[in-house]
Amino acid sequence: GIQVEQSPPDLILQEGANSTLRCNFSDSVNNLQWFHQNPWGQLINLFYIPSGTKQNGRLSATTVATERYSLLYISSSQTTDSGVYFCAVDSGGGADGLTFGKGTHLIIQP
Amino acid sequence: NAGVTQTPKFQVLKTGQSMTLQCAQDMNHNSMYWYRQDPGMGLRLIYYSASEGTTDKGEVPNGYNVSRLNKREFSLRLESAAPSQTSVYFCASSGGTPTPYNEQFFGPGTRLTVL
Numbered sequence: 001g002i003q004v005e006q007s008p009p010d011l012i013l014q015e016g017a018n019s020t021l022r023c024n025f026s027d028s029v030n031n032l033q034w035f036h037q038n039p040w041g042q043l044i045n046l047f048y049i050p051s052g053t054k055q056n057g058r059l060s061a062t063t064v065a066t067e068r069y070s071l072l073y074i075s076s077s078q079t080t081d082s083g084v085y086f087c088a089v090d091s092g093g094g095a096d097g098l099t100f101g102k103g104t105h106l107i108i109q110p
Numbered sequence: 111n112a113g114v115t116q117t118p119k120f121q122v123l124k125t126g127q128s129m130t131l132q133c134a135q136d137m138n139h140n141s142m143y144w145y146r147q148d149p150g151m152g153l154r155l156i157y158y159s160a161s162e163g164t165t166d167k168g169e170v171p172n173g174y175n176v177s178r179l180n181k182r183e184f185s186l187r188l189e190s191a192a193p194s195q196t197s198v199y200f201c202a203s204s205g206g207t208p209t210p211y212n213e214q215f216f217g218p219g220t221r222l223t224v225l
Contacts, residue, residue, distance in 0.1 A: 001132075001169075015223070019140070026217065030212065031210075031212045032215065033213065036215075041219055041221075042218055042219075043216040043219075044143075045213070045215060045216075047215065048130075048210055048213040050207070071224060086152055086153075088152070088153070088214075090212060096158070096171075096212075097143050097145070097155035097158050097168050098143075098153070098155070098214060099155075099169075100152030100154070101152050102150070102152050103152055109219045
């Protein structure tokens with residue numbers, strides 16, 4: 001099956017810093033989603049981005065499908081950005097399940 | 111609009127006991143999913159239902175059964191719980207407008223401990 005690798009596994013930053021999280025995948029995809037899992041365990045949808053670039057406030061994401069990677073940018077980090085960021089992909093043709101990476105654990109210190 | 115709801119939020123079982131995790135969505139989605147998340151890991155797919163009346167195995171189906179009761183509800187059953195099934199269980203759904211048909215939305219999770 002498709003493989004998903006996220007880097008870095010852990011990241012500690014000061015409030016106000018910028019960061020880039022990377023997701024590599026091993027096959028073509030028809031779905032790529034970025035999620036934020038907050039300290040209470042809730043999974044929050046950030047982006048649906050199988051290709052192209054999107055922005056939402058301080059967050060933006062780019063997927064280069066031909067090179068099989070996606071990047072999540074977080075600018076001007078806030079302590080509420082702390083948590084685990086997951087990339088998840090689906091390479092099937094229908095409504096198949098997502099394959100998740102192991103996540104990037106982000107800690108924003110005040 | 112509650113999105114995806116799951117009950118219970120927490121559960122403790124003894125080895126060999128059975129239980130059913132409930133999931134419901136009010137987004138008129140066609141597809142529903144069950145995942146488990148173990149410490150330090152991403153989520154892994156247990157079962158999914160592409161549409162009402164169909165179910166298919168995911169990556170880790172052993173020890174579980176599912177029922178797609180109707181379009182809104184998708185339940186996960188553990189017939190004889192084992193300590194290896196201690197995990198957090200997430201339900202998800204996809205397949206309605208105006209969002210893309212395969213964009214998944216997740217419930218809050220059920221934290222299950224098997225002693």
